[in-house]
Amino acid sequence: MWLSLCALLWTAFQLVPLPREIIALLQPRAIEAADDATRLLDSASRSWLPLSLSPHGTLWALVRGGAVVCAFSAAWLLAAARERRRVLMSVAASVIAIAVVALAHLGAGAERVFGIYRQVETASSLLAPVLNQNHLSGFLAMGTPLVLGFGLEAEERGARIAWLTAAAVTGAASLIAVSRGGVASLVCGLLALGLLGLMRRKGSTAGERVTPLLLILATSVSALGLGLYVAFEGLKLDFEAGDLSKLELAGEGIGLAVDHPWVGVGRGAFSAAFVADHGARVRYTHPENWIAQWTSEWGLVLSVALIVALLIAVARAVKAAKSWPRLGALAALVSIGTHDLVDFATETAGIAVVVGALAGAALYPSREGTTSRRFHHASLGAALSVALVVAFFGWRLDRTSVSTLRHRLENALLARDHEGFQDTLSTAVALHPSEPAFFLLGGAEAGQRGDRRSIAWLNHAMRLAAEWPAPHLEAARYLALTGRYSQAFTELREVELRGPGAGAPLACEVLSRSPESVPDLIRAARADEVGLRLLDGVARCLPLDDETAIEIDRHLSTHGVPTANLRRARRSIAAGAHQEALSALPEVSDDPDVLTIRARALMESGEPAQAAILLERAVTGRERPQGILRLLARAYAQAGDAERMRATVSRLRGTAAGRAPGVAGAWVLQGNLERGLGNDGAAMQAFERANRIDPTSAGLHHVARLSEHLGDLGRAYRAHSSLCRSGEAAACAHRDRIRRRLAEPRTLDAQP
Template sequence: MRGDIERKDVIVLAGLSLTTAGSVLAVGSVPPVCLFIFGTLALAVGVYATFTSKPRCSPMPALALLMLGVYSALQAVPMPLSWLSALSPAAADVWSRALLPFGETVSMGSLSVDPGASISESLKWAAYAAVWYASSAASSRIGAAKVQLIVFGSAVALAVVSFAHLLVGAESVWGVYKPYHPIPVTHIGPLLNTNTLASYMNLGALIGLGLMMSEEPAIPRPILGVGVVTLLAVSIRCASRAGLACLVLGLLAFGVVSAISARRRPHAAVSSRMIALATTAAFCIAAGIALTSADEAFWDEILSQNKAKLEVLRWVQPMLGDYARFGVGRGAFESVSMAYRPPVGQNILFTHPENFLIQWAVEWGFVVAGAALVVFGWLLRPRNMGFGRSTVMTAGWLAVAIVLLQNLLDLGTEIFGVGCAIATTLGASWGDTRRRGRSYRAGAASRAVPVARLAACATPIFAALMLWFGRDTVDRDRFEMNAILTMASTSPTRDNAKLYAEIRERILRHPADYYFPMLGALAARNAGQRPMPWLQRTLERGPTVGRAHLLLAQVLAENRRDDQALMEIRLACEYERGLSRACAQLAYEVTRDAEKLISAAPFGEAGVYVLDELAAQVRAARDPVAGERLDAEALSRVPNLFSPRARLVDARLAAMKSNEWPCEDTAHCIAELQAHADAFEQYAPASTRAAVIRARIAFHEGRADDADEILNAGCGAKDERSDCLRFHAEVLSSLHDDDGLNRALGAYLASNCASKESCAYAHAWVAQLRLARNEPQQALGALRRAASEDPTAARWLAVADLAEQLGTWGVAVEALERARAIQSDATPNIEARLQAARNANRSVRP
């Protein structure tokens, strides 16, 4: 009989290992296919454990988790809109208006405004229930330590794999999975979010410490110690502020509680002093490893003052009010959030509210979320979980506690791989009734067997529902629909009916999302149809989406509603600063009037980005008067802006030579330039701009020696050094200081030869200066160097031109041959010149 039990335990442990480790290593099981595979595996392990073992503890936590999965699935059940309106008026409104752009109505809807997401979430919670039951069943026979070792091993494997991805500079996870959204290369790994990675490392590290300090460790202590230090180092290196704070808090709590418990057991194998020393040493070693490899990005993250996540907790409150009773549907937050997001100045979409309690309340409603919190709070209270009775139980409870604490600010528990690890840890502690100090009541446990087995038989339904309804996430549908629209817009045989059918299908899957109506507006505009019904729905679901307002501005501009278009341009840039260039281009197409252009920029500092872009475009279109007005307006709002001030200075320096506008009054113009130089000195002390301005004034006034002195002192600044050195060369050339000129040109070339293109440009400029000084041989050498650095046909032809003038026919032949080789379709002119150069070269040979 004992052999049978051991074999069953091995099977359960193997299944739990595959589920726990596999789910987190497979991109956290975020992709639907991974969620289905590991969710189904978890259900299979749970069913096996249910039918092959008698429970030694209450299955109540597992049943509670399963009930949450059932409720999530029920949220996706369609019902008549009249029923839905009585239960959730906000959800009924979303469904009833979903197809308005098509001129259609909807008769059915569900509590969830993203039914597919809720179905996927139901599989998650059923899988958590299965994992909990299986881990508690195994733990009740072999102890919590061996089951928790699975979580520790999964965390170590995740740390090693994440480091391997970083080491090879991977651009995709496992060389296969590429995220939809751009991710820094340093973040590429199975868990793409470093905050989530930090929380998983913290979970594993605390569990590892508990195992290492236990009376009889499951594996040798040195191996556990190396693993703990590795996990701590990776956690610190993640640069998660909340993660680091929770880690320190967890280590302190573990050290204090475990030390107190050890003192109560005078004959304990591990003394309180050893626990304190081991915990401190592990953290110090890990911190030393992490900090010695810390770069600028690490410190930027740690010292960041970004509080955007805290703002989510504020603006999500109206959503809580609208969906208070039954929630928006589990997993539907991402679809709904843009309807409530305030202006943030960026194109940023919050997939979660960064707080698991708020997430529960928003998606399940206050009643179910509150009930879940009360039930789990009571069942998992420290005393009931054996907290303080052993290092294993203490570490397991604290590990989950610090993860949940971090997830009040950095939500990672929504990742299936993280949830599986938590369920395994808590299930292991729950099942070890001996360590928990709870007696085994055979009668009560036996009565729970039929209920547990009946529930286990029902769990495959969740996998089937996920396979049928939960495959298409809103993120995936957005990218697929965008690709379809892009292909359709470039196709000469566009099938609008098919395109609209694709959009309609996705709107019915995600009726609360703004993106699909916006794509409908683009499709209607491309087809010459009315986009306004689509835009109206888009702005209902995403009132602060800058791109939607920009699209509306384009439509209004096409219909010559200029004032309205300018207002929408202003809103677009206010809601998304990254659209500044597109907004400026559209505004300049609408009007050339400087005052109206200013009205298209957001008020205050937020508008300077648009004003800057507008001024650059206006000046490029040779409208200096409007450019002056726009640059002046930008500086009046933010005096430390660089580009507007630089354009004002350049305009005055250019006009000062001929006393043209805006420098008809030379004295006034020079005074303005001096004021700008003072401003550059104040706001950009590392720039050479102030020195160049003062030197140009001195040079204009005939004080070349003073200009030389100013530039000698000022060109040492690190920013814009190239321009300063170039002007210094011009000044020295006018002073006929050949030695000084050669030094200045050497410094100028050195500062510009970081890349071949810039080096070629610098040598070409030196060639022009040498020609102006009547030094053609030096000019020829500079042109040849420019052509060598950036070998284009134009550069080699310039070498040939000068070589022909100087009669250096060998150089001319070489240059023309290289130009012909580069320019495959060489013109007859090049061939004729090459033949003539060859003949001339032969005639001058001795």
């Protein structure tokens, strides 16, 4: 327990301002960041600085760590008061509750958590109050051996069945959440419980050893069977699409620890420190590995001491454990420890507090209480002190978080509130001196005012996040506004280098205002892979017939960029020069884009059968062939082959995977093609099916038009009436027109 307090005190010490001379020895990057910030703000250099590279992040970590230490201390003291079982049962109850809530959301087909909150930054297939599916899976996997431990201890048959069923449900829910880390942690937790059970039962009879192991096996098989039955496809895809990027990230986190071995970068400051060397479009807030997290943020010395102490405490607890619930708790710690080697679930405060309580109850050395009353009083006093710190700082932190300050700065920037922006910027930079987003916004606001210091702000953002394209993009915007096109396009090349495709939209915006700057763009881009990719992106986003795009494509063609020839062929097709389009493309190619454009040219020149042959080849090269299938259906219809047209549209419906808009759209297409072939009856059936499948499709509009064309005014009237009721004013006018026609007296032809 005291080691956890030491870690918390070290976190607090990382916030204490120290003389510059000491910081220069221990954390020179902190001085560089602070001095750069004060220079940009025209303020005096600070004489006293904290060790942390992100003071606000460390304060947040202090509050969160304080909450965890409070939970750990409370569980520790309750275990000392012979209430270990109740603490562990509370943890088990929290896991079961989350599993039940998650499965209830799944069964109800809910799209919002409790019908209120819709996911914004997550896309979990299993909704629960824990939104991140990896964290949810790890939390449920952690609780499974603990719940199973209570089942193994229960003597009454009903209680045992209830606990074992709950364990199977939590384990299955862990798999349904679809997480590779969750699967690994669940397996490790169950194996750990089995091994601990064997160690505990060394002196018992064979029957006493085998029965619990059979129950563990049966529960594990039930959980795995149910989970795989529900989520096999999701897990299969997750494992197939998986990579080792998180292990690579953990290795880079260890590298950061090696660079700051003595004091670390500051608890909670990993993101600010890591972005300097690895800043890109993806911003890492954690190394997704608890060992890398501790060592990089606390330093190697303290972290190694904590890890060794934790391993010793676990070993002692394993040796002393007598009950199945405690063995389950220790197996749960193994499970969450395994999970957090590849996906850091305890970065979430709610999960971390539960894990803290679990650890406090599981690691307390003795149920009888071997420690003195003075020790308990001291522990209680320390825990209360920590609780006061949490209460004092916790509610204030969100006001000065990165996201809150960034939102305020963006609003002030949009409102052109210079004074408010500067006040907020000063606060943001003081609390987050290594956060590049604030220097980016500072540069954007200065550029908005035409202040030449914009470049200084943006250059500092580039130094803080060398791989981040945004500062280069903002610099290009400022340089273009001041007429320095060559420099602006040079910055856009840097954007393309860091974020492929990110610079082209701004380049197109600049060229639309100043088309005479095309030579500057071509010179700045250079004729290498990065430059040609930038030019290609610019040619894509400009209108096809734009003279600037045509000039860029001429340059790209001289360097053998194939997409330039594709655009040239499309221009020829638009101009009616079909043979010229065909000559611009290679005759032999397996590229789906080349095949598709050649097919379009052949269709325009009256050779749909040849076009269909090319499109059949193109379909096989596309993961999403919907566009090619539509064109192929049109080719068969143009060739008069109704059967193949219908078969192609059927293939198109198959790609919709049962989604109503896609299926209905395919029926609308078939109806239009049937009309072109003169099959009005088949067309009407297709349009009506489209409307039944998806009333929001264009099916009913086509029913109305075709009915009137065929003289079926009654059906046309009903169709327009339905559209009118849905709020379409034009349909109401058509309905009224047809009603007047229906009211007109009809004259019969004279009989011979």
